[in-house]
Every structure is written in C-alpha cells, then in structure tokens.
Amino acid sequence: MTDPLVTARPEAGDFGEIFDAYFVEIHRYVARRLDRDIADDVAAETFSIAFRRRDVHDPRRGPVRPWLYGIATNLIAKHRRAEARRLKAVQLLDPGPKAETGEEGTLDRLAAEAVRPRLARALAGLPPRQRDVLLLVALGGLTYEEVAQALDIPYGTVCSRFSRARAQIREALGGTNPTSAQEDFDG
Amino acid sequence: MDELTQVRAFYGEPAPPSAEVMAAARQRWRLPESRRRRAWHRVVLPVGTVAAGTAGVLALTTFTGPPSARAQALAAVHRIGAQSFRVHIDVQTDGQRHSYSAGEFDAVRGIGVVRDSDGGGEQRFFGDVMYSALPRRYQGPDGRTDEFPARYRWSKGVIRPPKELDGLLYGLSKNPQRALRQLDRAKEITAAGPAGGSGWHGTRYAFTTRKAEGIQAAGTLDVDGAAGVRRVDITWSYAAKNDPTKIAHTVHGLVTFDDFGVGVAVTEPPPAQVIPVDLQYYLLTGHHLPPGSRPAGWIPAP
Numbered sequence: 001m002t003d004p005l006v007t008a009r010p011e012a013g014d015f016g017e018i019f020d021a022y023f024v025e026i027h028r029y030v031a032r033r034l035d036r037d038i039a040d041d042v043a044a045e046t047f048s049i050a051f052r053r054r055d056v057h058d059p060r061r062g063p064v065r066p067w068l069y070g071i072a073t074n075l076i077a078k079h080r081r082a083e084a085r086r087l088k089a090v091q092l093l094d095p096g097p098k099a100e101t102g103e104e105g106t107l108d109r110l111a112a113e114a115v116r117p118r119l120a121r122a123l124a125g126l127p128p129r130q131r132d133v134l135l136l137v138a139l140g141g142l143t144y145e146e147v148a149q150a151l152d153i154p155y156g157t158v159c160s161r162f163s164r165a166r167a168q169i170r171e172a173l174g175g176t177n178p179t180s181a182q183e184d185f186d187g
Numbered sequence: 188m189d190e191l192t193q194v195r196a197f198y199g200e201p202a203p204p205s206a207e208v209m210a211a212a213r214q215r216w217r218l219p220e221s222r223r224r225r226a227w228h229r230v231v232l233p234v235g236t237v238a239a240g241t242a243g244v245l246a247l248t249t250f251t252g253p254p255s256a257r258a259q260a261l262a263a264v265h266r267i268g269a270q271s272f273r274v275h276i277d278v279q280t281d282g283q284r285h286s287y288s289a290g291e292f293d294a295v296r297g298i299g300v301v302r303d304s305d306g307g308g309e310q311r312f313f314g315d316v317m318y319s320a321l322p323r324r325y326q327g328p329d330g331r332t333d334e335f336p337a338r339y340r341w342s343k344g345v346i347r348p349p350k351e352l353d354g355l356l357y358g359l360s361k362n363p364q365r366a367l368r369q370l371d372r373a374k375e376i377t378a379a380g381p382a383g384g385s386g387w388h389g390t391r392y393a394f395t396t397r398k399a400e401g402i403q404a405a406g407t408l409d410v411d412g413a414a415g416v417r418r419v420d421i422t423w424s425y426a427a428k429n430d431p432t433k434i435a436h437t438v439h440g441l442v443t444f445d446d447f448g449v450g451v452a453v454t455e456p457p458p459a460q461v462i463p464v465d466l467q468y469y470l471l472t473g474h475h476l477p478p479g480s481r482p483a484g485w486i487p488a489p
Contacts, residue, residue, distance in 0.1 A: 016213070019212075019213055020255050020257040020258045020261065021257070021261060021371045022371075023204070023209060023212060023213075023258065024203055024204065024209075024258060024261060024262040024265060025261075025265050027203070027204045027208075028201060028203070028265065031201035031202075031204075032198035032199065032201055033198070036201070036202075039201070040204065040208045040212075043204065043208075043212060044208070044211065044212035044215050045215075047212060047215070048215050115193060116197060119193060119194070119197045120197070123194070123197070134194070135194070135198075137191070138191045138194045138195055139194070139195060139198055141268070166190060166191070169190040169193070169194065170190045173190055173193060
C-alpha cells in the first residue's frame with residue numbers, strides 16, 4: 001500500500017491530513033533551533049510554502065516529510081543570527097552543577113549540562129550547511145537519504161558533511177565516544 | 188552518551204505548539220496569499236495586549252480552535268521518542284493468550300530490552316540492531332528437533348521498520364517509539380472520551396487503518412494529561428480468504444507504557460556467543476546462504 005501522505009492530492013482536505021500529521025513534528029524541530037516566537041512563525045510558514053508549492057513536489061522523489069524538513073531548514077537559514085545568538089548565550093552560561101530532581105536528574109542529563117557551553121561553541125562554529133545536516137539527522141531523525149532529499153544535495157555530500165560535523169562535535173566533547181562501536185543512524 | 192545523544196539533550200524538548208498557534212497555522216495556508224501574513228499577525232501577535240484586544244478576540248473567534256484529535260494524538264506519539272519508559276505487551280489470538288512480554292526502552296539513546304514472561308526469550312536492541320536469545324532447541328528443515336551449538340546464545344539481526352500499520356505490533360515490541368509513528372498513516376483518529384489508569388487521567392483517541400489485503404486494524408490510543416502515551420489497544424481483523432466479508436481470525440494487542448524516566452542498562456552480547464548469520468540460516472533451512480543475498484523476511488546484521 002502506498003503512503004497516503006506521499007500521494008496526497010493538492011486539495012485542501014488532503015493537505016490538512018499532511019498538516020495534522022507533521023505540524024507538531026516540524027514545529028518541534030524548529031523550536032529546538034530557534035526562539036519560540038520565531039519557531040511558531042517558521043513552522044507555520046513551512047506549511048504555507050508547502051501548500052503553495054504542492055504542485056511542484058514530485059511524490060516520486062520521496063515522501064513529504066523530508067520535503068517539509070527541507071523547507072523548514074531553508075526558513076531557519078534566514079534566522080542564522082537568531083540561532084547564533086541562542087548558541088552564544090549558552091556558551092556564556094555557568095556550567096556548574098545544578099540540583100535537579102526526577103526525570104531531569106539523570107546522569108545523562110547532568111552530563112549534558114556540564115558540556116553545554118562547549119557543545120554550544122562547537123555547534124556555533126560549524127559551517128551552517130554541516131550544522132543543517134547534523135541536526136536533521138540528530139533532531140529530525142532523518143536518514144542520510146532523506147537528508148539528501150530534504151536539502152536537494154547528493155547522498156555522498158550528506159555523508160561527508162555529517163561525518164565532518166560529527167567529528168567536530170566529538171572533538172569538542174573531548175575526543176572520546178563511549179558508544180563509538182555503533183552508529184546511531186544508518187543511511 | 189555519544190555525541191548525537193549529547194546534541195539531542197543539548198537542544199532539549201520544547202513545549203508543543205499552543206492551540207492558538209496550531210489553529211492559526213492551519214488557517215494560514217488556506218487563506219489567499221495577501222491575507223496569510225496579516226491573519227497570522229492578527230492571531231499570534233496581539234494575544235494578551237490591550238490595544239489589540241478587540242481585534243485579537245475577533246481574530247481568535249475567527250481562526251482559533253482546539254487542535255484536531257489527530258494532531259494531539261500524534262503529538263504524544265512523537266513525544267515518546269524523547270523519553271525512556273517501561274513497556275508491557277500482551278498479545279491474544281482469537282481470544283487466547285498468545286504471548287506476554289515486558290521491557291524497557293530509552294528512546295533517546297536508541298537502546299532497549301524485552302523479555303518474555305516465561306523467562307525463555309530476551310531481545311536486546313541497539314538502534315536497529317537486535318540480538319535475540321536463541322532457544323535451546325529448534326526445528327530443522329526436515330521437521331526434526333535439534334539443538335543449537337552450545338557456544339551460541341544469541342542471534343543478531345537488523346529490525347525492519349514496519350512499512351504499514353499492520354506491522355505496528357511487530358514494531359511495538361522492538362522499537363516502540365518508532366513503531367508508534369506508524370499512526371501517522373492511520374486513516375482516521377478521533378477523540379473517544381476520557382481515559383485513565385493508576386495515577387493518571389487523560390484522553391482516549393480511536394483510530395482505524397485503511398483495509399489492505401483483507402486486513403484491517405482499529406484501536407485506541409490513551410494519552411495522559413502530560414501528553415504522554417499510556418496505552419495502545421489494537422485489534423487486527425483478518426478476512427476469510429473464501430469470503431472477504433467474514434472475519435477469519437483476530438489478533439489483539441494491548442501495549443501499556445509506564446515508569447517514564449526509568450534508567451535503561453543493556454549490554455551487547457559477547458561476539459563469541461552470537462551465531463553467524465549463515466550458520467543460523469543453514470540450521471533453519473538446510474541451505475547455505477548465497478553470497479550477498481538476504482533471506483526473505485529478515486535482514487541479517489553485517
């Protein structure tokens with residue numbers, strides 16, 4: 001059976017199905033990268049653009065999800081300064097230990113808190129195109145193939161950008177990777 | 188934690204969009220080009236301001252409304268991808284208990300473990316890689332019962348993400364956070380009243396799938412007040428081959444989630460205990476695996 005969201009017709013009813021299925025997910029991705037008020041607007045504009053370009057989208061090239069991520073990523077690119085400001089602000093935070101409880105108090109969370117400034121500096125230092133690939137994989141959960149579709153770049157380019165970005169993040173975290181035996185995503 | 192997990196933790200988990208934002212966004216692409224931006228600003232920007240109070244109320248009356256049941260249910264489904272939890276999987280075939288298993292998953296780190304209630308089976312998950320505890324005995328291609336070589340205790344394979352909703356149950360016991368996202372493809376999701384359990388209250392959503400090859404699934408998804416998935420109750424109905432209007436048999440799955448935030452510790456089996464794929468294939472089929480080929484139905488890990 002074909003994915004109904006791949007073959008959704010441009011009529012408003014079918015596009016509503018796409019909106020219902022993906023708006024929360026796209027909003028989540030954008031809200032992680034940009035301030036909330038900007039994210040609300042960017043997520044909404046993503047679907048506005050998708051609706052306007054629904055005739056251009058070729059279902060044979062892939063499902064709509066990576067396509068939506070691609071539109072969102074292009075819109076995020078217009079807010080590079082805002083994204084940089086956010087990362088800069090985190091770099092200035094004191095990485096000292098915080099008293100946390102419950103779900104937030106896991107060792108992983110505390111470890112992440114401790115490296116936040118370094119991670120922010122590394123993420124801010126990534127070339128934007130590498131950062132886009134890294135975050136589409138890490139936050140969006142896209143495969144390499146889907147990232148290639150989202151950004152309209154060759155698969156090999158995705159692999160190389162991802163590899164370089166990941167290496168820089170790893171280096172910023174101290175050059176060690178306790179789970180390096182296993183890749184998180186296959187492409 | 189590896190660096191990708193660190194990146195995910197760094198960006199955290201934002202709150203889902205408000206009902207006003209979703210309603211305004213939904214209307215935005217429906218409007219003519221000239222009105223889209225104007226309508227957006229009327230709805231989102233003036234909320235809470237006195238000066239624009241009249242316009243804001245008017246705009247909210249016109250454009251806002253609660254997010255659809257589908258959007259709310261899917262928001263919970265996506266949220267579980269950022270959590271750790273325990274899962275309990277109860278499967279019945281034609282009303283008879285088929286299997287019961289339970290385990291825990293850390294969706295952020297992509298690891299998990301599931302054990303059969305009888306203690307005989309165990310599966311460990313690392314991303315898409317799955318290790319399955321080998322039963323002591325197996326039935327060979329000639330029907331005779333034999334034993335696996337004693338040194339081997341695990342098989343290794345790659346999970347095939349279910350492409351259809353009918354594969355949801357298979358996925359729920361192997362990668363529940365990803366399997367639940369199959370609900371994106373549900374034909375219909377509607378609110379079906381209140382839901383509740385031990386220590387939580389929430390909303391029940393009913394869903395149905397498109398009928399395909401004589402199989403149709405329908406069920407409910409319970410979401411608690413914190414937008415967390417608590418229970419999935421799903422029944423597959425298989426049409427009789429000689430009479431598609433009749434149900435030949437049913438499979439019922441009840442999957443519950445609890446103990447959110449639980450610590451999950453799973454280790455990979457020693458490589459020496461993992462049976463080589465070609466040997467496993469030979470024992471079960473009596474044939475050697477042709478070089479470069481993949482047995483139907485499963486994908487051997489490299």
